[in-house]
Amino acid sequence: MYEIILIFLIAIVTLLTRAIPFLFFKDKTNQFIEFLGNVLPYTIMPMLVVYCLKSVDILHGNHGLCEIIAVGSVIILHLWKRNTLISVFSGTLIYMLCVQVLFI
Numbered sequence: 001m002y003e004i005i006l007i008f009l010i011a012i013v014t015l016l017t018r019a020i021p022f023l024f025f026k027d028k029t030n031q032f033i034e035f036l037g038n039v040l041p042y043t044i045m046p047m048l049v050v051y052c053l054k055s056v057d058i059l060h061g062n063h064g065l066c067e068i069i070a071v072g073s074v075i076i077l078h079l080w081k082r083n084t085l086i087s088v089f090s091g092t093l094i095y096m097l098c099v100q101v102l103f104i
Contacts, residue, residue, distance in 0.1 A: 062103045070095035
């Protein structure tokens, strides 16, 4: 029962932290918030790439080959299709296939 109450409370707090800014700033426009909305997606993606590739060991195992293939496929697919969802999901699928099938 303790776990169910904990999950419920975490879900409520998560919902409130996401909903409260929309309630307070519904009719107001803030230039700083608009600036962050325009800039943050382009700054978060490189940070996520660095975070994902920081533990790749090029001296052992498959030498980061799966990661290189996946990152290359994401870049090529994004330049070709210009669709972030397709490129990221395809890159994830290619990485998982590479790890699970090619380099067992």
